[in-house]
Each structure stands twice: as C-alpha cells, then as structure tokens.
Amino acid sequence: MAAFYADENVSHYLVTALRLLGYDILTALADGRANQGIPDPLVRARATQLGRAVLTGNRRDYHRLHRRQPNHAGVVTDTEDDDIPALADRTHAAVSPLPSLAGLLVRVVRPNPPPAPPSP
Numbered sequence: 001m002a003a004f005y006a007d008e009n010v011s012h013y014l015v016t017a018l019r020l021l022g023y024d025i026l027t028a029l030a031d032g033r034a035n036q037g038i039p040d041p042l043v044r045a046r047a048t049q050l051g052r053a054v055l056t057g058n059r060r061d062y063h064r065l066h067r068r069q070p071n072h073a074g075v076v077t078d079t080e081d082d083d084i085p086a087l088a089d090r091t092h093a094a095v096s097p098l099p100s101l102a103g104l105l106v107r108v109v110r111p112n113p114p115p116a117p118p119s120p
Helices: 012-020 040-049 059-068 084-095
Strands: 003-006 024-027 053-056 075-078 105-108
Touching: 003 012, 003 040, 012 024, 012 084, 040 053, 040 059, 053 059, 059 075, 059 105, 075 084, 084 105
Parallel strands: 003 024, 003 053, 053 075, 075 105
Antiparallel strands: none
C-alpha cells in the first residue's frame, strides 16, 4: 500500500479517512514543515527523500512540476470534494491497483453530478 506525504492543503479529515483504509500518511505538520511557506518543489523533494508520494489538492502546480521533472516518489492530486469518504474511496481505487507510484502522477477527480431531470 502506498505511503503518502500530505501537504498543507490536504484536509485532516481526508488524512483520517485514508488512514482508516490502511494508508501510512505523514503530514507536513507532523514532519515539522507546516506554516513555513515551503515551495512545492521542496515539499515534493522531501516526500521523495522519505519514499512517499505527495498527496495534494494543488493540482495545477504539482501537474506542472511532474511535467518538468517526473523523477519523484509519486504525486496524487484530487479535486475538492465535501464528501470525504467518497474522496478517500476514489483515492484508494486509483492507487491501490498500482504496484508503485514512483514517477507517476495520479489524478483523482470528483465525478460529474448526474444531469437534473427535465422539468415538466
């Protein structure tokens, strides 16, 4: 099972939900690196140093970082979702079949809502 490094913008609710699914997650706060304005490349470097994939909601910046330098322990980005258990389940479904996240960018997206029924 993947080990994650949750950056500062990951909800502690999501961290808890993923831990309940069995994931090993180190948060930036627990690593003593929260509230310091550490640039994303250094967060990713720290995660890679620890052999952990970055877990983040900061899609734009981490997608760009991945394109520029794909040598890392993995990056998992998600779209914001108030349904934390569903987001945790989608994250699990996206990463659990993968033997390794090294060098991968995994996008976890919120499904489109079903279309509204036509009005009479």
